[in-house]
Amino acid sequence: MSAHRSAAAAAPNELDAETVGFLMEASRLSAEELRSLYAQFKASQPGGRTSDFMNYVSKSQSSSAQLRKKAHQFFDLFDRNKDRSISRDEVLSIMHSVFLTAKDRGVQLNRQPEDVCDEFFSKLDVDGNCEISEEEFVQGVLSEPDLLKILQNPEVMNTLSS
Numbered sequence: 001m002s003a004h005r006s007a008a009a010a011a012p013n014e015l016d017a018e019t020v021g022f023l024m025e026a027s028r029l030s031a032e033e034l035r036s037l038y039a040q041f042k043a044s045q046p047g048g049r050t051s052d053f054m055n056y057v058s059k060s061q062s063s064s065a066q067l068r069k070k071a072h073q074f075f076d077l078f079d080r081n082k083d084r085s086i087s088r089d090e091v092l093s094i095m096h097s098v099f100l101t102a103k104d105r106g107v108q109l110n111r112q113p114e115d116v117c118d119e120f121f122s123k124l125d126v127d128g129n130c131e132i133s134e135e136e137f138v139q140g141v142l143s144e145p146d147l148l149k150i151l152q153n154p155e156v157m158n159t160l161s162s
Contacts, residue, residue, distance in 0.1 A: 014038075019050055027061050067148070071141040074151050075134050086132040092117045098156055123147065 015023075015038050020031050029037070037060070041053050048056075078086045078094065095113035102109055124132045124140035132140075141148050150156060 015050070015053075019054075023054065023057055027057050029057070029061075064142075067142055068138060070148070071138040072134070074141065075137045078132075078137070079134075084134060086137060088117060088121060088130060091120055091132075094156075095120075 015035060020034055023029065023034050024031060027034070034057070037057060038053055041048055041056050045052065075086070078090055080090050080093070081087075092113060095116050099109060099113045121130070121132070123144055124136050126136050126140075127133075141151070
């Protein structure tokens with residue numbers, strides 16, 4: 001049976017092997033991830049064609065790449081001494097500045113900078129070596145959407161940029 005015939009034989013709610021192979025190479029997603037995305041796509045757009053799904057994957061990869069780029073940019077801002085890792089002192093220094101700025105603006109805070117720093121490390125320092133590598137930081141930001149929202153807060157941005 002030719003590849004063309006197997007593509008035609010694919011069930012309407014399944015991707016054919018040729019399309020999966022193409023998308024795996026283009027998106028760097030696994031076959032399982034693609035099939036899961038396709039199921040979500042078909043649930044939201046039952047009449048959607050394979051070409052529509054390919055556009056959907058392209059857009060989701062583009063937004064993922066943008067988030068990854070932002071995470072790398074934030075890492076660079078946190079890594080004050082440019083040693084390619086973030087120390088507790090670097091995070092604590094930033095947290096003290098953010099808290100001071102908030103206090104100067106009359107914002108009442110219920111937490112201490114040390115507590116926020118501890119939480120930051122508990123979420124991002126995966127290997128427990130008391131430093132956050134760039135990969136740990138990027139993966140943490142991508143898996144913790146709330147963290148990205150916090151980092152994008154104008155007060156945090158101003159502190160990081162100064």
